[in-house]
Amino acid sequence: MITWTIRTRLTFWYTCIFGGTLFLFGVLTYFAFSYVNSKSIDIGLKEEADGIIHYAQLSKDYLKEYIERISNESGEEWAHEKYVAILDNTGNIQFISGDIKGNYLPLSSHQIQEILSGKKYYKTVKNTKGHPLRIITMSMNDGLQLIQVGFVFKNNKTSKTFLMMLMSLGGVAIIGSLLGGRWMAKKALDPIDQMIRELQNIETEHLNRRLTIGPVKDEIHKLANVINGMLSRMEDSFKQVRQFTADASHELRTPLAIMKTGIEVALRKSRNALDYQQILANTLDDLGRLSKIVENLFLLARADARRYEIHRERMNLSTVITDISDQFMIVAEAKNISVSIEKAEDVFIEGDELLIRMLFFNLIDNAVKYTSQKGSVSLALHKENGFARAVFKDNGIGISQEEMPHIFDRFYRANKARNADTRGGGLGLSICQWIVKSHHGTISVQSALHKGSTFTVTLPSC
Ligand SMILES: Nc1ncnc2c1ncn2[C@@H]1O[C@H](COP(=O)(O)OP(=O)(O)O)[C@@H](O)[C@H]1O
Ligand SMILES: [Mg+2]
Numbered sequence: 001m002i003t004w005t006i007r008t009r010l011t012f013w014y015t016c017i018f019g020g021t022l023f024l025f026g027v028l029t030y031f032a033f034s035y036v037n038s039k040s041i042d043i044g045l046k047e048e049a050d051g052i053i054h055y056a057q058l059s060k061d062y063l064k065e066y067i068e069r070i071s072n073e074s075g076e077e078w079a080h081e082k083y084v085a086i087l088d089n090t091g092n093i094q095f096i097s098g099d100i101k102g103n104y105l106p107l108s109s110h111q112i113q114e115i116l117s118g119k120k121y122y123k124t125v126k127n128t129k130g131h132p133l134r135i136i137t138m139s140m141n142d143g144l145q146l147i148q149v150g151f152v153f154k155n156n157k158t159s160k161t162f163l164m165m166l167m168s169l170g171g172v173a174i175i176g177s178l179l180g181g182r183w184m185a186k187k188a189l190d191p192i193d194q195m196i197r198e199l200q201n202i203e204t205e206h207l208n209r210r211l212t213i214g215p216v217k218d219e220i221h222k223l224a225n226v227i228n229g230m231l232s233r234m235e236d237s238f239k240q241v242r243q244f245t246a247d248a249s250h251e252l253r254t255p256l257a258i259m260k261t262g263i264e265v266a267l268r269k270s271r272n273a274l275d276y277q278q279i280l281a282n283t284l285d286d287l288g289r290l291s292k293i294v295e296n297l298f299l300l301a302r303a304d305a306r307r308y309e310i311h312r313e314r315m316n317l318s319t320v321i322t323d324i325s326d327q328f329m330i331v332a333e334a335k336n337i338s339v340s341i342e343k344a345e346d347v348f349i350e351g352d353e354l355l356i357r358m359l360f361f362n363l364i365d366n367a368v369k370y371t372s373q374k375g376s377v378s379l380a381l382h383k384e385n386g387f388a389r390a391v392f393k394d395n396g397i398g399i400s401q402e403e404m405p406h407i408f409d410r411f412y413r414a415n416k417a418r419n420a421d422t423r424g425g426g427l428g429l430s431i432c433q434w435i436v437k438s439h440h441g442t443i444s445v446q447s448a449l450h451k452g453s454t455f456t457v458t459l460p461s462c
Contacts, residue, residue, distance in 0.1 A: 010189075014181035014185070015177050018174070018181070022173055022177075026167075029166065030162065030163055033159065033162055041134050041151060041153050042122055042134070045135075045136040045150070046120065048149045049136050049147055049149040052066065052140075053140045057141075063086070067095050070084060083097060083133065084096075084147070084150075087146040089116060089144055089146065090112070105125055105135045111137075112146070115138065115139050116143045118139070120138050122134065122135070122137075125150075127152055131153075132153055133150045133153075134152075136149050136150070191214065194212075195223070195224065198211050207231060207234055207238055209231075210231060211231075248293075250411075251426070252293060255286045255289050255293075259286045259287070262283055262286075263279070296428075296431060300427065300431065310438055310439075312351055312352060313353065315348065315349060315350075316348055317347050317348070317349060317381055317390065320353070320360055321360055321381050322341060324360045324364055325341055325364060328364055336374050337374070338375075338377070339376075339377045341378075342379065342380040343380045344379075344381045346383075347382075348461060349459050351459065355438070359432050362429070363432060363455050365428065367394035367453070370397050370453070372396060375394060377394045378394075379391070384458075387461055388458065388460075388461045389456065390457045390459075392456075394452050394453055395451065395452035397449070398447045398449040398450050399414055399449065399453055408429045408432075410426065410427060412429075413426040432457075436459070440460055441460065
């Protein structure tokens with residue numbers, strides 16, 4: 001299959017349309033020219049016939065003399081080209097001139113009647129040489145006779161010359177349109193060529209580069225804007241992926257290094273069973289942390305790839321919130337923190353129980369984790385026109401205004417949290433955000449440093 005470039009296609013269609021229009025114009029001009037030409041012959045014929053009739057009326061001898069003159073001149077050159085005949089009013093020839101004898105125009109009685117009643121009758125026949133002969137027939141002498149005057153018309157030649165001129169001019173115009181069309185197509189496609197060149201220079205290393213945008217707000221301008229938007233999004237996701245990989249490897253490296261050093265130290269000399277037990281317990285602790293991070297990473301990866309299948313079922317949120325707060329009682333007691341449920345209205349949602357439990361767990365876990373000794377954590381669940389609103393309030397370390405926009409980012413942990421002796425991978429809130437989003441809900445936070453934080457989740461109820 002032949003594949004044409006856009007440029008060739010544009011040129012082809014441009015030339016076709018231009019050529020077609022030109023052809024139509026040429027044909028119409030040619031016909032108009034031929035028509036005007038034959039009209040002028042008809043006018044000449046009528047003038048000649050009128051002249052003869054006029055002089056024949058003035059003097060009775062004129063017609064005789066005229067006929068004699070023509071007869072004497074029958075050998076002349078023009079005799080082949082001019083023809084005069086006189087007929088009686090029944091159509092019988094009384095006189096016929098020129099060398100065109102035998103080619104006169106026979107008339108039917110109906111035609112004769114029409115001519116006698118004043119009509120002028122035109123007809124084109126062929127002369128002996130095969131040239132077209134245009135003849136007018138009119139009545140004369142008060143309807144006693146008919147006169148026929150004919151000219152061989154050479155306008156054929158003129159028409160041919162005109163046609164030739166038209167064709168050669170048309171040819172030149174088509175070649176011109178071909179070259180012009182090609183030039184125009186190139187001009188129109190130039191910005192796209194430039195765009196291709198610029199895009200070829202943008203590699204993954206230089207995703208910050210953008211296409212030059214011209215001042216004219218045309219289709220190319222729109223395309224460049226769309227591509228630039230796409231490049232920005234690509235740059236962002238590339239950055240995110242890089243950051244994510246760096247953060248993930250960093251988070252995994254630390255517990256691995258601690259475990260490695262712990263085991264190396266343990267192996268340096270022989271120890272008693274209690275020491276080994278302690279070392280193994282520490283290692284298990286680190287392994288637990290490591291596998292939690294890997295689990296969370298795996299969950300987020302599946303969420304990103306939309307591979308996590310959410311199993312929705314009707315569930316009562318008050319059961320979930322009481323269950324989970326019970327789970328934290330022991331940890332909270334150890335830290336001397338009170339965990340209380342202010343209100344737990346029965347409110348039902350369509351949700352994935354596993355994920356909703358994880359959501360509440362992460363939020364209560366943070367509240368307990370980031371609240372110092374003797375603090376308090378209070379939970380509340382409200383039913384509000386079509387929504388379930390869960391509030392997780394603590395009077396812990398709080399979050400500063402600068403750090404607030406980042407707490408939902410993957411692996412982000414505020415300085416305070418890092419410094420405090422708390423363990424975490426910084427993935428909890430990212431997971432919470434994904435869970436809330438996949439349940440068509442919202443999550444928001446209000447916090448003041450050293451005063452405490454309030455996380456609010458709303459989910460559509462059923
Ligand atoms: N209740 C809270 N009080 C204070 N800071 C919080 C609270 N919840 C979250 N944060 C901040 O948000 C960061 C991210 O939370 P999260 O994603 O759960 O990670 P992690 O708990 O593993 O540190 C935390 O490190 C902490 O700085
Ligand atoms: Mg957390």
